[in-house]
Amino acid sequence: MNVISEADFAAAVNSRSKKPIYEKMKNACIGVAGLGGLGSNIAAALARSGAGRLVLADFDTVELSNINRQAYTLKHVGMKKTAALEEILKEINPFCETVSYETRISEKNCVGLFEGCSVVCEAFDKAEDKAMLTNTLLSENKSVIIVSGSGLAGCGRANEIVTRKISDRFYICGDGKTDVSDGDGLTASRVMVCAGHIASKVCEIILKSN
Amino acid sequence: MAEINGEYFDEKITIKEYLEKNGYSENRVAVMVNGDILPKEKYGITEIMPDDKVDIVGFVGGG
Numbered sequence: 001m002n003v004i005s006e007a008d009f010a011a012a013v014n015s016r017s018k019k020p021i022y023e024k025m026k027n028a029c030i031g032v033a034g035l036g037g038l039g040s041n042i043a044a045a046l047a048r049s050g051a052g053r054l055v056l057a058d059f060d061t062v063e064l065s066n067i068n069r070q071a072y073t074l075k076h077v078g079m080k081k082t083a084a085l086e087e088i089l090k091e092i093n094p095f096c097e098t099v100s101y102e103t104r105i106s107e108k109n110c111v112g113l114f115e116g117c118s119v120v121c122e123a124f125d126k127a128e129d130k131a132m133l134t135n136t137l138l139s140e141n142k143s144v145i146i147v148s149g150s151g152l153a154g155c156g157r158a159n160e161i162v163t164r165k166i167s168d169r170f171y172i173c174g175d176g177k178t179d180v181s182d183g184d185g186l187t188a189s190r191v192m193v194c195a196g197h198i199a200s201k202v203c204e205i206i207l208k209s210n
Numbered sequence: 211m212a213e214i215n216g217e218y219f220d221e222k223i224t225i226k227e228y229l230e231k232n233g234y235s236e237n238r239v240a241v242m243v244n245g246d247i248l249p250k251e252k253y254g255i256t257e258i259m260p261d262d263k264v265d266i267v268g269f270v271g272g273g
Contacts, residue, residue: 138247180272
């Protein structure tokens with residue numbers, strides 16, 4: 001592998017931008033709750049933009065049925081998602097520090113896991129887990145911003161996926177209605193549109209902050 | 211008049227009652243009242259007041 005200095009990597013991230021992107025992203029600590037189709041693609045996008053520190057949490061193992069939409073490749077099947085994603089992120093941006101928790105995220109542990117993150121991406125699969133994380137973090141952590149994904153199943157209708165601001169601390173991305181239980185499956189393209197919305201909002205929040 | 215998800219609402223009921231009437235499952239929503247999250251344990255004791263702005267986010271599965 002080529003040895004690349006951080007200065008070279010930073011300059012590459014900042015190329016074609018009048019404002020420094022890397023320096024702001026480098027100082028950010030961002031949480032990703034759930035490392036499936038949304039979480040793995042969000043983390044990869046943030047690492048490419050120079051995220052300095054990502055807190056990753058998932059209990060799950062990569063399965064063959066994940067490859068249709070998640071950032072993993074066949075060689076990762078059987079690995080824990082935390083370890084597999086760390087490997088992918090290191091290959092994208094070796095200067096992105098990762099903190100991984102191989103655990104099931106719950107009402108009891110989520111505040112502690114994401115302590116120190118200015119933004120947390122809610123990237124779970126189940127609606128109940130999405131609601132649990134959003135409710136708990138917004139109630140018990142007084143400063144964190146949540147960017148959540150809801151409504152990304154099926155394929156096509158990419159323009160129906162939007163980012164909505166609910167409050168200064170809560171954004172939600174998706175079409176708001178297409179549930180995976182409707183039976184239309186999940187496709188990488190539509191999941192990545194939603195993951196892109198989430199990662200894009202996170203970058204915007206961080207680049208606009210002081 | 212109160213506003214719920216952008217629509218005017220003029221009944222004196224609790225958040226819990228509103229959710230039940232409108233087919234929301236309590237464990238799949240986040241409820242914001244005037245920009246702040248409303249903890250679940252307060253759904254049953256929080257009445258929708260005339261000037262409240264309420265946002266109910268219903269989550270769907272897939273990720």
